[in-house]
Amino acid sequence: DVKVTQSSRYLVKRTGEKVFLECVQDMDHENMFWYRQDPGLGLRLIYFSYDVKMKEKGDIPEGYSVSREKKERFSLILESASTNQTSMYLCASSPRQGGQPQHFGDGTRLSIL
Amino acid sequence: AQRVTQPEKLLSVFKGAPVELKCNYSYSGSPELFWYVQYSRQRLQLLLRHISRESIKGFTADLNKGETSFHLKKPFAQEEDSAMYYCALMGSTLGRLYFGRGTQLTVWP
Numbered sequence: 001d002v003k004v005t006q007s008s009r010y011l012v013k014r015t016g017e018k019v020f021l022e023c024v025q026d027m028d029h030e031n032m033f034w035y036r037q038d039p040g041l042g043l044r045l046i047y048f049s050y051d052v053k054m055k056e057k058g059d060i061p062e063g064y065s066v067s068r069e070k071k072e073r074f075s076l077i078l079e080s081a082s083t084n085q086t087s088m089y090l091c092a093s094s095p096r097q098g099g100q101p102q103h104f105g106d107g108t109r110l111s112i113l
Numbered sequence: 114a115q116r117v118t119q120p121e122k123l124l125s126v127f128k129g130a131p132v133e134l135k136c137n138y139s140y141s142g143s144p145e146l147f148w149y150v151q152y153s154r155q156r157l158q159l160l161l162r163h164i165s166r167e168s169i170k171g172f173t174a175d176l177n178k179g180e181t182s183f184h185l186k187k188p189f190a191q192e193e194d195s196a197m198y199y200c201a202l203m204g205s206t207l208g209r210l211y212f213g214r215g216t217q218l219t220v221w222p
Contacts, residue, residue, distance in 0.1 A: 033209075043157075050207045056207070096207075096208070098145075099203065100208065
């Protein structure tokens, strides 16, 4: 069974801090994704990566960056956290072959004070 | 451009009643469509995909290309079906999914 593990379930940070959210998958998937989930807005894609050191912007990349140094790990970075980045963050992975579903982690509920 | 619309934010039915969660999409190519479900305090998980044409937990979904719809149906809802449901479209770019805003289903006893 695919396992996508997010490093923290809950995280509280202060405005202006640099925040790292980590995600690791154990199925050798090429594709990895970061979403934020907000009530009434559904899932919005922040960034995704289809290979090591490759990244693509999603729909809401502003204020975020990502890092993919190893195939199994995909990090989301909030360069200077702001209160409007308080949200649930979901990581997902999928194989490169077309039409395969994404597998999700448990999510990180991030609060910026 | 790819777009997924779930017109109902909230849907309530009584146990044993039929339920239909609506999903409409906009896509110029041949779509791959999915339904994901998130039970309370659990991770988002795949419920079904149109290409499989299978029934999961009594749910089915038929792709109607003429109406650009992929509605999720179950003839007899159960309390344990209460959850958030998301319809998603896979676009042409590297397995990227486009999600609707979700429908919160509540099944009353």
